[in-house]
Amino acid sequence: MTSKSAAAIDRARAAGRSALIAYLPAGFPDAQATIDAAVAMAENGADLIEVGIPYSDPVMDGSVIQAATTQALASGFRVAQVFDIVAGITARTDAAVLVMTYWNPVMRLGVDEFARRLAEAGGAGLITPDLIPDEAAEWIEASDKYGLDRVFLVAPSSTPERLASTVAATRGFVYAVSIMGVTGARSAVSSSAEKLVADTHATGAERVCVGLGVSQADHVREIAAYADGVIVGTALVAALRDGGVPAAAKLTKDLSSGLYPADNEVDTQR
Amino acid sequence: MATPTASSAPTPAGDATPADAFLAGAPKGSLRHAPGPYFGAYGGRWMPESLIAALDELEDTFEKAKADPDFLAQIADLNRNYSGRPSLLTEAKRFSASAGGARIFLKREDLNHTGSHKINNVLGQALLAKRMGKTRVIAETGAGQHGVASATAAALLGLECVVYMGAEDCRRQALNVARMELLGATVIPVTNGSQTLKDAINDALRDWVANVDNTHYLLGTAAGAHPFPAMVRFFHEVIGEEAREQILAQTGRLPDAVCACIGGGSNAIGIFHGFLDDPSVQIFGFEAGGDGVETGRHAATITLGRPGVLHGARSYLMQDEDGQTVESHSISAGLDYPGVGPEHSYLADIGRVSYEPITDAEAMEAFRLLCRTEGIIPAIESSHALAGAMKVGQRLTAGKDDPSQVIIVVNLSGRGDKDVATAAEWFNLLDEDSAEAEIGKEGEQL
Ligand SMILES: Cc1ncc(COP(=O)(O)O)c(C=O)c1O
Numbered sequence: 001m002t003s004k005s006a007a008a009i010d011r012a013r014a015a016g017r018s019a020l021i022a023y024l025p026a027g028f029p030d031a032q033a034t035i036d037a038a039v040a041m042a043e044n045g046a047d048l049i050e051v052g053i054p055y056s057d058p059v060m061d062g063s064v065i066q067a068a069t070t071q072a073l074a075s076g077f078r079v080a081q082v083f084d085i086v087a088g089i090t091a092r093t094d095a096a097v098l099v100m101t102y103w104n105p106v107m108r109l110g111v112d113e114f115a116r117r118l119a120e121a122g123g124a125g126l127i128t129p130d131l132i133p134d135e136a137a138e139w140i141e142a143s144d145k146y147g148l149d150r151v152f153l154v155a156p157s158s159t160p161e162r163l164a165s166t167v168a169a170t171r172g173f174v175y176a177v178s179i180m181g182v183t184g185a186r187s188a189v190s191s192s193a194e195k196l197v198a199d200t201h202a203t204g205a206e207r208v209c210v211g212l213g214v215s216q217a218d219h220v221r222e223i224a225a226y227a228d229g230v231i232v233g234t235a236l237v238a239a240l241r242d243g244g245v246p247a248a249a250k251l252t253k254d255l256s257s258g259l260y261p262a263d264n265e266v267d268t269q270r
Numbered sequence: 271m272a273t274p275t276a277s278s279a280p281t282p283a284g285d286a287t288p289a290d291a292f293l294a295g296a297p298k299g300s301l302r303h304a305p306g307p308y309f310g311a312y313g314g315r316w317m318p319e320s321l322i323a324a325l326d327e328l329e330d331t332f333e334k335a336k337a338d339p340d341f342l343a344q345i346a347d348l349n350r351n352y353s354g355r356p357s358l359l360t361e362a363k364r365f366s367a368s369a370g371g372a373r374i375f376l377k378r379e380d381l382n383h384t385g386s387h388k389i390n391n392v393l394g395q396a397l398l399a400k401r402m403g404k405t406r407v408i409a410e411t412g413a414g415q416h417g418v419a420s421a422t423a424a425a426l427l428g429l430e431c432v433v434y435m436g437a438e439d440c441r442r443q444a445l446n447v448a449r450m451e452l453l454g455a456t457v458i459p460v461t462n463g464s465q466t467l468k469d470a471i472n473d474a475l476r477d478w479v480a481n482v483d484n485t486h487y488l489l490g491t492a493a494g495a496h497p498f499p500a501m502v503r504f505f506h507e508v509i510g511e512e513a514r515e516q517i518l519a520q521t522g523r524l525p526d527a528v529c530a531c532i533g534g535g536s537n538a539i540g541i542f543h544g545f546l547d548d549p550s551v552q553i554f555g556f557e558a559g560g561d562g563v564e565t566g567r568h569a570a571t572i573t574l575g576r577p578g579v580l581h582g583a584r585s586y587l588m589q590d591e592d593g594q595t596v597e598s599h600s601i602s603a604g605l606d607y608p609g610v611g612p613e614h615s616y617l618a619d620i621g622r623v624s625y626e627p628i629t630d631a632e633a634m635e636a637f638r639l640l641c642r643t644e645g646i647i648p649a650i651e652s653s654h655a656l657a658g659a660m661k662v663g664q665r666l667t668a669g670k671d672d673p674s675q676v677i678i679v680v681n682l683s684g685r686g687d688k689d690v691a692t693a694a695e696w697f698n699l700l701d702e703d704s705a706e707a708e709i710g711k712e713g714e715q716l
Contacts, residue, residue, distance in 0.1 A: 055594065056464075056594040057468060059581075070462075073594065103316055105593035105594070108593030131316065134314075135314050135316055154319060156320075157320055157323040159326075162319070177320060180479055180482060180483075
């Protein structure tokens, strides 16, 4: 089955670099702004866009993303808007567009219905921070039916058995969380990330991308040396919050300068 | 109603009843000791991968401990010599008139150390934390009961303790914050989301993800990801075991009904467990109906919610059309939670337990009655069970020549000292501008 996320990562790979995956919450500050910001990010070096659905109980998110999604909900964001946002982005860019969502909003709409509408909007698939493959039978069936990617997470605490089962259930890429913690900008990349990526590759994953705590071009450069993609969230959300679309575009451009590890000595300074 | 059948239920010797005879002949299908992770379509692990290893470690430690006579002896010793178990079963003879004349027996969890059933679970989990070599426990709390119990167990066993509590709840329950601090715990006010119990759980989970190497999350109710629902129930099963033995000893037979209040469902599952395989015993769980379920301001999760996932388990959930969690409302902070333990969702679906809402007003009337007729000030949480027992008693005695033939056991899950300000405000016992009136007013918004 073809995978839009895998294709986007492979295009970057063919250009001799890792892929940049940019996160932003849907409806922050409103739906049109989300589309505009995503398009600007794609035009400034993001290969994949990750649109987060604001949720009342985001246990994997730190304070910056929580504040943004809480604001989006307070301004009346509705889950169904995410399909319009995805369609709006895919109409204007070639970037693969994934939706990041906690599971209850998907269950509430109906897993099959959610998948059908996401595929119709041109979405690539879902990143599911609180859904593990063990509970994902319905989603695996629906994503097969509609040709969507299933991005599951692996963590430094994942056992070899769990790495294997997660890799087997994944389509698109495996999301390796760099640290034991929640989203949020950090000053250095955790040393556990490189080992996790190596272990995940060794388990058979073709594409492994690293997220959580990545906020600067130096981090991107360090991770791009060993991972197929680098995921940035909090730093972009803060830029969007403080400087709107131009600031998010500028940071994306800056981050993307770190994507070419081959020519540069990897900066290992912590 | 589904007819549960059983084989493994230990039946106290010499008390053959029709139910026991039925059970003795029944081949299998016990509802007791359900191991999880699933209870019918409910339960499971809807959790970030980062926490799965910790849940596996906890499950493994718990399973081994359960089979270890030393661990069971440790629990039994603490229950007896620290908590003060067995708790009494007290017949409420004067209160009975409010329940159609049915005989009402109170399982006195209010007499446990720290004043509620919560101590049963925290001692068990704190011992498991030590077995896992963890040096720190974290907990969530609404009004502060579970936070105080956790701080107590941590002090007893020499563990560091951090309690997450909604910022609003911290202000309303300043004395419980002080109690936790006196016991050596650190209380962290939660300012995210709706700043209530569910947000305190979210922050505790975020802490756990980041500190799972040295930290155990001491969840306070029979909800959450596997193994929490089955494990928390295990530590509370003692309530039902004692109650069953005590009612047999005092009346010579099983009760007609057992009643408990439902927050996340820990006190309820503890007492229900003793009677799940006794088909002659009707079982009732009473949810917080708040201002009335028709007003939308309530916490009647099973009555009005629909299945979803929150905090790691699939269960009934108060949610809107988008799957966003809806805020709950109850005069009782301990019942003010928009979710419920998965085993209750299952017991509701199969019809073994009936779940009904009790309004704030009904609960406060039962509160007042128990104070005046029995000299016992109940927790407002437990008052929901009392109000429910009044209704059940009236139903079961209707048309009976001798209503005292009807026997009802009520789990009195906690004492009401913590609720005096709220109750005094409710009953207008306070000077308008006293400090207590201020506290009570705020408590009323819980
Ligand atoms: C006295 C008392 N009863 C009942 C509850 C509700 O919790 P659960 O449903 O887990 O027993 C609480 C919670 O704080 C409580 O303090």
